[in-house]
Amino acid sequence: MDATIIGAWVATGLTLFIFSFLYKDNPLFKLAENLYVGVSVGYTIVKTYDTVIVHLIWKPIVENQEWTLLIPVTIGLLMLTRYVPKAAWLSRYAFAFIVGVGAGLAIPRTVSSFILKQIEDTVRPLLMLVPGDGVTFSWNLMNPASSVNVIIVLIGVSSVLFYFFFSVEHSGPGKMVARTGVLFLMIAFGAAFGYTVMARMSLLIGRLTDLIEYSDPSYGRPTLWLALGTIGTLIVLSRRSRSEPPEGG
Amino acid sequence: MSFAERMLKIDRRIIFVVIGLCTLLPLLYPVGLPIKISQEVRGVYDHIESLPERSVFLLSLDFDPASKPELYPQAVAILRHAFKKNLRVVAMTLWVSGTGMADELLTRVANESGKQRGSDYIFLGWSPGGTAVIINMGQDLYNAFPSDYGGKPTKGQPVLEGVSSLKDVTYAVSLGAGNPGVEAWYVFGKDKYKFELGGGCTGVIAPGLYPLLRSGQINGLIGGLRGAAEYESLIGQKGRAVAGMDAQSATHVAIIVLVGLCNIFYFTLRRQARQQGSQS
Numbered sequence: 001m002d003a004t005i006i007g008a009w010v011a012t013g014l015t016l017f018i019f020s021f022l023y024k025d026n027p028l029f030k031l032a033e034n035l036y037v038g039v040s041v042g043y044t045i046v047k048t049y050d051t052v053i054v055h056l057i058w059k060p061i062v063e064n065q066e067w068t069l070l071i072p073v074t075i076g077l078l079m080l081t082r083y084v085p086k087a088a089w090l091s092r093y094a095f096a097f098i099v100g101v102g103a104g105l106a107i108p109r110t111v112s113s114f115i116l117k118q119i120e121d122t123v124r125p126l127l128m129l130v131p132g133d134g135v136t137f138s139w140n141l142m143n144p145a146s147s148v149n150v151i152i153v154l155i156g157v158s159s160v161l162f163y164f165f166f167s168v169e170h171s172g173p174g175k176m177v178a179r180t181g182v183l184f185l186m187i188a189f190g191a192a193f194g195y196t197v198m199a200r201m202s203l204l205i206g207r208l209t210d211l212i213e214y215s216d217p218s219y220g221r222p223t224l225w226l227a228l229g230t231i232g233t234l235i236v237l238s239r240r241s242r243s244e245p246p247e248g249g
Numbered sequence: 250m251s252f253a254e255r256m257l258k259i260d261r262r263i264i265f266v267v268i269g270l271c272t273l274l275p276l277l278y279p280v281g282l283p284i285k286i287s288q289e290v291r292g293v294y295d296h297i298e299s300l301p302e303r304s305v306f307l308l309s310l311d312f313d314p315a316s317k318p319e320l321y322p323q324a325v326a327i328l329r330h331a332f333k334k335n336l337r338v339v340a341m342t343l344w345v346s347g348t349g350m351a352d353e354l355l356t357r358v359a360n361e362s363g364k365q366r367g368s369d370y371i372f373l374g375w376s377p378g379g380t381a382v383i384i385n386m387g388q389d390l391y392n393a394f395p396s397d398y399g400g401k402p403t404k405g406q407p408v409l410e411g412v413s414s415l416k417d418v419t420y421a422v423s424l425g426a427g428n429p430g431v432e433a434w435y436v437f438g439k440d441k442y443k444f445e446l447g448g449g450c451t452g453v454i455a456p457g458l459y460p461l462l463r464s465g466q467i468n469g470l471i472g473g474l475r476g477a478a479e480y481e482s483l484i485g486q487k488g489r490a491v492a493g494m495d496a497q498s499a500t501h502v503a504i505i506v507l508v509g510l511c512n513i514f515y516f517t518l519r520r521q522a523r524q525q526g527s528q529s
Contacts, residue, residue: 047345047348048377051345113440117464118460121465195473197501198452199453201272202451203318205318205474208273208496
């Protein structure tokens with residue numbers, strides 16, 4: 001049998017088993033869930049072993065005599081001393097190296113990218129100098145760089161920051177500013193939720209597109225047969241659970 | 250029990266069936282709703298369109314099969330565009346669990362476009378280290394990836410002629426489903442090695458990347474299946490993403506209607522409770 005057809009049957013079956021959870025928790029769902037976790041972990045271990053141990057360590061050292069690689073290998077192996085209580089202190093050198101290098105690399109880059117650049121964009125000039133038109137104020141809401149949008153961004157950032165400033169009581173004019181901040185936060189949460197809904201629906205569309213494709217006779221109609229099988233199994237399981245006496249009864 | 254109460258306590262499985270039908274029916278019977286191209290998607294398209302032939306285009310496929318429905322169509326559309334423009338495609342992934350899928354995707358689109366591995370494109374595969382790989386590539390690409398996904402030494406491959414590090418990349422696009430992804434490519438790549446960067450992402454993380462787009466830190470953003478559909482429309486090769494747009498619109502309408510109805514029922518019940526409270 002062609003590997004594509006086997007793949008189609010496996011993919012269809014596992015998709016339907018996962019979808020069966022929408023009815024209720026059942027052994028088919030558990031089977032697919034555990035299989036997913038197992039296959040993902042297994043795949044990651046195999047790929048990591050092949051890339052790291054074989055291609056990046058073993059081959060360069062044995063075939064190309066790149067002995068300097070023994071230094072990172074030794075530091076990496078020190079991590080494993082965590083499992084030997086008497087030698088566990090050695091792992092601190094490895095952790096210190098990783099934390100030190102990681103922080104050294106990440107802190108300046110993160111500050112530059114997420115703080116300085118974003119502040120720069122938040123405090124853009126309100127008025128623009130357009131050749132021929134002189135100093136202009138753009139009211140175009142659809143243009144992110146327009147003057148009116150610069151004001152909206154500035155109000156949004158300032159009010160949200162004020163909302164999270166807890167050292168001052170939010171009363172009087174401060175209450176109005178904090179409420180404006182909440183309004184901006186709600187809009188941001190709404191946009192994020194809208195995108196999340198879109199993403200989840202996209203996943204559903206992806207699976208249903210595959211199920212439609214696999215209902216084709218060239219694959220042996222796995223969607224039809226496995227859907228019938230899954231529904232049948234759910235009915236049997238449901239009847240069996242009803243006929244069983246409740247625990248402790 | 251009033252109608253509003255019954256509706257608010259409706260079996261959730263009925264809602265699942267409604268959403269399922271709203272998705273399935275447009276997929277079976279497409280309507281072909283128009284797709285408007287957004288500026289953020291056009292940003293990526295226009296930049297690739299402006300590149301001269303044989304420019305070095307780096308595509309980082311930073312996702313795994315869990316995000317396939319959204320990012321796979323984006324990758325297919327971008328690769329088709331890059332191959333059509335005769336760019337040198339250097340593909341890689343920062344996600345170990347996505348290597349097999351990325352290789353299959355690249356090979357499929359390259360074969361379809363009549364491109365040769367090694368001379369027109371290369372798949373570097375995955376290398377450990379996450380964001381450190383980007384820094385390593387910025388210093389020496391051959392040190393980060395001594396061999397490609399097939400085990401062939403990267404040095405000497407015609408596709409990488411004149412490329413020694415990220416500084417020699419003309420344009421890079423990261424299709425990310427999380428971290429490491431677009432943000433990591435900006436922070437440790439573009440900001441340090443000064444190449445132009447575009448992004449593609451799942452719908453969930455798109456709002457978090459808009460600040461990077463608005464400040465010009467990335468020059469375009471393809472968000473979710475919708476972004477993929479826009480890109481497919483731009484290159485004139487409609488695929489799975491465009492086919493899914495009718496279903497996407499239908500489910501969105503269904504969800505808006507459900508949210509609206511729930512609010513109506515909720516406020517109806519609250520008003521009834523207040524009226525009963527004032528009478529007693």
